Amino acid sequence: MTSTAELLSLGDDTAIPGVRVIRGEKPGPTVGLMGMLHGNEPAGVGLWQFAEVLGRPTRGEIHLIVGHPEAVAAAPGGVRYIRDDLNRLFLDDNELRTKGVDFDGPDYRRMLELKPALAALDVLVDIHTTSQPSEPFVIGYTAQREAHRLSRALPYAQVDGLHQFIHGSATQWLLDRDNAAVTVEVGAHLSPEAPARAFEIAGRILAEMDMLPEDRFPEFRKRSKPGRRVVVGHHVPKVAPDFRYVRHFQNFDPLEPGEIIGEDGERTYRAPMIDNPVIFMPSAEATLRNDTNTDAFFFGVEVAPAIEDDHLAQTA
Numbered sequence: 001m002t003s004t005a006e007l008l009s010l011g012d013d014t015a016i017p018g019v020r021v022i023r024g025e026k027p028g029p030t031v032g033l034m035g036m037l038h039g040n041e042p043a044g045v046g047l048w049q050f051a052e053v054l055g056r057p058t059r060g061e062i063h064l065i066v067g068h069p070e071a072v073a074a075a076p077g078g079v080r081y082i083r084d085d086l087n088r089l090f091l092d093d094n095e096l097r098t099k100g101v102d103f104d105g106p107d108y109r110r111m112l113e114l115k116p117a118l119a120a121l122d123v124l125v126d127i128h129t130t131s132q133p134s135e136p137f138v139i140g141y142t143a144q145r146e147a148h149r150l151s152r153a154l155p156y157a158q159v160d161g162l163h164q165f166i167h168g169s170a171t172q173w174l175l176d177r178d179n180a181a182v183t184v185e186v187g188a189h190l191s192p193e194a195p196a197r198a199f200e201i202a203g204r205i206l207a208e209m210d211m212l213p214e215d216r217f218p219e220f221r222k223r224s225k226p227g228r229r230v231v232v233g234h235h236v237p238k239v240a241p242d243f244r245y246v247r248h249f250q251n252f253d254p255l256e257p258g259e260i261i262g263e264d265g266e267r268t269y270r271a272p273m274i275d276n277p278v279i280f281m282p283s284a285e286a287t288l289r290n291d292t293n294t295d296a297f298f299f300g301v302e303v304a305p306a307i308e309d310d311h312l313a314q315t316a
């Protein structure tokens with residue numbers, strides 16, 4: 001097996017550290033495959049594994065991007081970020097100033113370095129992992145046509161609405177410029193399945209972009225039905241230190257309308273009074289008591305499949 005260091009040296013150097021390019025045989029789109037924007041999320045290496053198996057795309061360019069090399073190298077297993085969460089820094093300086101961001105820090109510096117690399121792409125695929133076990137899900141942005149089309153090519157749950165609560169991500173920065181960008185959470189940080197999912201995502205997106213040789217990777221050309229659709233509509237950033245869940249919750253667990261989720265000394269937390277509520281990204285209790293956690297849990301609603309998904313199911 002190829003070592004990670006060897007994989008990360010695939011392709012040709014560019015002027016930007018951590019960004020390397022593999023050129024295709026003909027001109028075509030530029031697709032960025034990015035992992036490790038959070039330094040403790042190694043599953044993105046599956047993107048490089050796919051690039052190794054592929055060799056060269058038939059057209060266009062693949063840009064392989066190590067999101068935050070300094071955070072990867074900062075400790076064994078990497079750290080999420082050094083001082084400020086890099087994937088919340090893609091905002092204007094005034095907003096970052098009010099958040100107390102260190103403009104001399106390594107995370108801000110990396111954001112400045114990455115912007116031109118990302119702006120040069122036609123499509124960005126950004127691979128992340130979660131601290132809790134979860135089925136994989138695509139953070140979908142139905143507002144951007146191409147991002148929406150590419151998201152639907154992945155056989156995973158599709159989550160919309162998160163941009164209301166999480167600001168300053170690299171993908172959102174691109175989407176706001178009307179560039180296509182797809183974020184996928186491929187499982188827990190060290191899940192053994194996570195790198196294989198990143199591999200499959202690279203294959204499916206490059207197949208959609210018509211950059212793979214015709215006689216290879218038939219498994220990534222066959223359209224599969226996208227997973228369930230969840231729209232996130234409610235965010236509980238913080239709970240009191242004595243908070244307890246009433247039971248164990250997993251990501252996407254269906255809830256009863258108004259069901260009690262947990263309690264602390266100050267209040268009782270209930271599912272919203274809507275049809276088909278689900279809990280989204282429930283933090284572990286230990287994490288909830290951690291001062292730096294500002295996303296205790298979310299609520300969403302599971303919605304009917306899109307019309308095009310029904311069509312896919314019938315023609316599959």
Ligand SMILES: [Zn+2]
Nearest residue numbers: 038041128129
């Ligand atoms: Zn991440």
